[in-house]
Amino acid sequence: MDDRVRLLDRKVLFFGGKGGVGKTTSASATALAASRAGRRVLLVSTDPAHNTADIFARPIGPDIVEVAPNLHALEIDAGRESARYVAEVKDRIKALFGHQILKEANRQIDLAASMPAAEEVALFDRIGSLIRGEDERFDLLVFDTAPTGHTLRLIRMPELMEAWIRALSRSRRAMLGVEQDDRNDPIMLSLAERLERLREFRARLVSPRVTAFVLVLVAERLPIEETARALAQLDEAGVRVGALVVNRVLPPTSSDPFLVARQAQERVYLEEIDRRFTGVPILRVPQLPRDVHGLEALGTIAAALFPG
Ligand SMILES: Nc1ncnc2c1ncn2[C@@H]1O[C@H](COP(=O)(O)OP(=O)(O)O)[C@@H](O)[C@H]1O
Numbered sequence: 001m002d003d004r005v006r007l008l009d010r011k012v013l014f015f016g017g018k019g020g021v022g023k024t025t026s027a028s029a030t031a032l033a034a035s036r037a038g039r040r041v042l043l044v045s046t047d048p049a050h051n052t053a054d055i056f057a058r059p060i061g062p063d064i065v066e067v068a069p070n071l072h073a074l075e076i077d078a079g080r081e082s083a084r085y086v087a088e089v090k091d092r093i094k095a096l097f098g099h100q101i102l103k104e105a106n107r108q109i110d111l112a113a114s115m116p117a118a119e120e121v122a123l124f125d126r127i128g129s130l131i132r133g134e135d136e137r138f139d140l141l142v143f144d145t146a147p148t149g150h151t152l153r154l155i156r157m158p159e160l161m162e163a164w165i166r167a168l169s170r171s172r173r174a175m176l177g178v179e180q181d182d183r184n185d186p187i188m189l190s191l192a193e194r195l196e197r198l199r200e201f202r203a204r205l206v207s208p209r210v211t212a213f214v215l216v217l218v219a220e221r222l223p224i225e226e227t228a229r230a231l232a233q234l235d236e237a238g239v240r241v242g243a244l245v246v247n248r249v250l251p252p253t254s255s256d257p258f259l260v261a262r263q264a265q266e267r268v269y270l271e272e273i274d275r276r277f278t279g280v281p282i283l284r285v286p287q288l289p290r291d292v293h294g295l296e297a298l299g300t301i302a303a304a305l306f307p308g
């Protein structure tokens with residue numbers, strides 16, 4: 001119980017796990033529970049295949065909308081973020097270079113923007129600005145993420161980008177030479193500023209008071225193995241796992257032989273989950289008779305996650 005409350009005391013919660021296990025459902029229900037407890041919550045979907053709109057049964061898009069009292073939602077559009085990011089970078093360098101260099105620089109930027117990783121970088125940039133708390137309307141951010149691999153890459157990105165910016169700074173300093181003071185160099189200043197923002201992002205990501213990762217699974221073989229791998233990778237990245245959500249646990253009342261067999265298998269896996277993932281609070285959510293759709297059904301899941 002204490003663990004559950006503590007989960008809602010964080011400022012940033014990520015929900016991850018295999019496709020279809022109930023990430024969006026759990027993230028949305030948690031966001032709803034927190035908003036009903038009086039926190040000002042922003043639910044952010046970073047999954048390119050957004051489905052928060054389906055759950056709330058109303059359109060949600062790349063602009064923040066209110067979906068319930070104290071609860072806002074946003075589905076990040078990586079394509080749009082990428083375009084915005086490119087425009088911003090071009091704007092920033094416009095002040096620094098002459099026409100001829102600028103033309104070449106813009107060509108390079110357009111080239112870079114067409115690379116497969118560009119949208120991921122832009123998505124990361126948007127997540128970073130949210131996590132650094134740039135929107136003061138919210139005191140809890142709940143991220144509904146894409147299946148595990150994609151999200152773990154995003155989590156490691158501040159570290160990778162820091163190394164990259166350090167290398168850029170080194171080559172810029174070498175270019176300036178010993179005679180030129182690098183303290184007023186606009187490029188050095190801009191790199192230093194980026195580095196500072198990345199550091200702040202990473203500090204918040206690895207602070208257990210600020211951020212927790214919630215891994216969602218169902219009581220089956222593959223999700224259990226994926227959870228074990230994700231736990232190891234998050235640990236390595238220094239990100240705290242605040243809870244596991246075991247979703248779709250069957251109600252224990254059936255006499256139907258098919259369900260009895262399912263339940264026997266489930267019991268084995270539930271025990272395995274308890275045994276293997278010690279040290280992490282485990283929250284169980286029952287299988288509902290129907291898909292989770294609309295605020296009332298979400299409220300049922302929220303009550304299962306956070307009773308009382
Ligand atoms: N506890 C539950 N009971 C009944 N249906 C559920 C439950 N959890 C999730 N679902 C349904 O399962 C489907 C997948 O859930 P979703 O949260 O979208 O998964 P993910 O985001 O991990 O892909 C949805 O149709 C959702 O309504």
Ligand SMILES: [Mg+2]
Pocket residue numbers: 023024025047050051144
């Ligand atoms: Mg989803």
